[in-house]
Amino acid sequence: MVLGSVVLLAGTVGGLSHRATAADNLEPGIDARNVWAEWRALRQSLDTTAGALELAQLQLARAEEIIAFSDRYQITADLAALIYDTALREAIDPDLAFRLVRVESGFSKRALSRAGAVGLAQVLPATARTYEPGITVEGLYDPATNLRIGFRYLHDLFLTYGDLRLALLAYNRGPTRVAELLGVGQDPGNGYASSVMRGYRGM
16 A cells, blocks of 8 residues: 555656656747737737727718718718818717708808808807907808807807807807896797707707
């Protein structure tokens, strides 16, 4: 019984020694450091690929939305892209932005109202100068400039009133007139906000 145990122990030790010798004979380049370096390289490659895929998905979603707006309002894709991108930069829901431009100018870059409001977003020169002092009327006909100022103004009005309907009414009638009507307990509504918001699901 004792002899059998000694033989079994000797066999176990011999097996361990054989495995250790085999490990020692591995190629010098195959060690933990190389494995970790390979893992880090693969991880970085995977992260880069995932980032590129996410960017491509975002770009695809943007393109699809712009095409949808272009089809819905029958305007060029370039104009739809300008309205869409400018709205996002100025923290305006693109859906609301397109509705505003449709009601204000019918997407006409050269629109001019009897009150002197100019361009796509129908911005008054006096209002524009509070954002860009010295801007000219002709400068307001530039679509990118006009949309940037118009959307920024709407965003500021929304922050002031905390209510989209009142912000739209102030955009259309002017903050002074809206304040006067509210001050005497009257509703400043004139149908403008309803025209812009009809069917709108909200920001």
